[in-house]
Amino acid sequence: MAMAMAMRRAGRAGALMRGAEFWGNGATGSARCMASVARVEDERSSSSGRALGAFGALLGAGALYGSCQGMINSEPAAAEEAGPKSALNPKEFVKFKLAEVHDVNHNTKVYRFTFDSQEALGLNVASCLITKAEIGKKKDGSPNYVIRPYTPISPPDSKGYFDLLIKIYPEGKMTQHLAHLKPGDELDVKGPIPKLPYTPNMKKQIGMVAGGTGITPMLQVIDAIVSNPEDNTQVSLVFANTSPADILLKAKLDALSFAHPNFKVFYVVDKSSEEWKGGKGYLNKDMLVKGLPAPSDDTLILVCGPPGMMNIVSGDKAPDRSQGELVGILKDLGYTSEQVFKF
Numbered sequence: 001m002a003m004a005m006a007m008r009r010a011g012r013a014g015a016l017m018r019g020a021e022f023w024g025n026g027a028t029g030s031a032r033c034m035a036s037v038a039r040v041e042d043e044r045s046s047s048s049g050r051a052l053g054a055f056g057a058l059l060g061a062g063a064l065y066g067s068c069q070g071m072i073n074s075e076p077a078a079a080e081e082a083g084p085k086s087a088l089n090p091k092e093f094v095k096f097k098l099a100e101v102h103d104v105n106h107n108t109k110v111y112r113f114t115f116d117s118q119e120a121l122g123l124n125v126a127s128c129l130i131t132k133a134e135i136g137k138k139k140d141g142s143p144n145y146v147i148r149p150y151t152p153i154s155p156p157d158s159k160g161y162f163d164l165l166i167k168i169y170p171e172g173k174m175t176q177h178l179a180h181l182k183p184g185d186e187l188d189v190k191g192p193i194p195k196l197p198y199t200p201n202m203k204k205q206i207g208m209v210a211g212g213t214g215i216t217p218m219l220q221v222i223d224a225i226v227s228n229p230e231d232n233t234q235v236s237l238v239f240a241n242t243s244p245a246d247i248l249l250k251a252k253l254d255a256l257s258f259a260h261p262n263f264k265v266f267y268v269v270d271k272s273s274e275e276w277k278g279g280k281g282y283l284n285k286d287m288l289v290k291g292l293p294a295p296s297d298d299t300l301i302l303v304c305g306p307p308g309m310m311n312i313v314s315g316d317k318a319p320d321r322s323q324g325e326l327v328g329i330l331k332d333l334g335y336t337s338e339q340v341f342k343f
């Protein structure tokens with residue numbers, strides 16, 4: 001046990017050293033990845049920070065691991081004992097300042113928002129945030145608000161900042177608004193909105209099927225598992241994207257897999273080159289048999305991706321955003337609805 005913990009720590013240190021590679025996959029080409037989406041157009045609703053310096057902080061491992069927080073903040077011990085104040089409010093929108101934006105590929109960016117460095121974001125794994133922006137006017141001239149959920153990819157206990165990985169749609173209402181934000185601009189954010197209450201070792205195996213930006217909730221769970229030496233969960237991720245160049249956060253995922261023997265990733269792309277060694281084409285039974293743990297009461301499969309992928313793999317969520325019926329490949333492979341969670 002002690003040896004296993006020491007090996008995990010050593011692996012983690014290795015990942016930290018490779019942190020500078022995490023974000024830059026230098027990808028180009030078209031990304032598929034329309035995350036599954038319950039859109040909330042708010043026609044009714046009307047409802048602070050510290051810049052972190054060079055964006056290199058985001059590109060490095062400090063953005064990804066709570067253990068690096070001390071490099072950014074150092075609070076008095078008493079404040080730590082009391083627990084830092086949460087920057088988020090689940091009942092009200094709070095304004096967060098955009099500090100920096102980084103291109104991940106031709107249509108996907110990481111946005112870093114900042115707040116008081118003495119405060120923690122106050123996120124529990126796995127949860128998302130709700131964003132709100134005034135976009136246009138209603139017929140009566142009053143403001144039109146657009147509301148969209150996004151899933152932070154920074155550590156849930158990070159103090160002073162959070163990061164969102166967002167695919168920009170040419171015609172997308174919120175994402176076009178975000179695409180035009182500049183450092184110093186503010187965004188209204190509410191949350192956290194709990195999705196899957198993850199607890200360490202809640203299952204022996206967790207399988208994940210993600211498409212495009214559907215990786216964001218998976219990353220929260222993966223980071224929670226691999227950053228906790230007491231968590232022995234085996235994690236297998238099947239990650240579908242359009243082409244090898246479109247694979248979001250590949251360098252980070254590869255580094256995590258290299259550093260943590262309990263995390264494995266299998267990439268699948270629709271458009272591959274001859275050298276491509278991962279899965280080719282759309283997700284199918286063979287790929288999921290190969291990439292996921294077998295059905296069992298000790299297994300949980302998490303699914304998140306564009307509607308087309310959800311339909312093939314598990315069936316999409318119900319219109320009221322409840323889990324809906326389990327259909328598709330996972331059902332055919334013998335998983336029960338209790339063994340599958342759709343984000």
Ligand SMILES: Cc1cc2nc3c(=O)[nH]c(=O)nc-3n(C[C@H](O)[C@H](O)[C@H](O)COP(=O)(O)OP(=O)(O)OC[C@H]3O[C@@H](n4cnc5c(N)ncnc54)[C@H](O)[C@@H]3O)c2cc1C
Binds near residue numbers: 035038169217
């Ligand atoms: C729980 C949750 C978490 C999420 N987390 C993330 C995340 O971490 N990162 C991320 O990038 N996304 C995430 N999303 C998706 C995100 O909330 C938005 O739906 C997405 O960014 C698109 O919003 P938009 O307003 O820009 O686009 P929209 O205006 O809603 O349009 C999206 C696309 O669909 C097209 N479109 C719009 N309306 C129609 C229509 N009627 N018919 C056909 N096409 C249409 C648009 O042209 C555009 O290409 C998440 C969704 C959920 C539900």
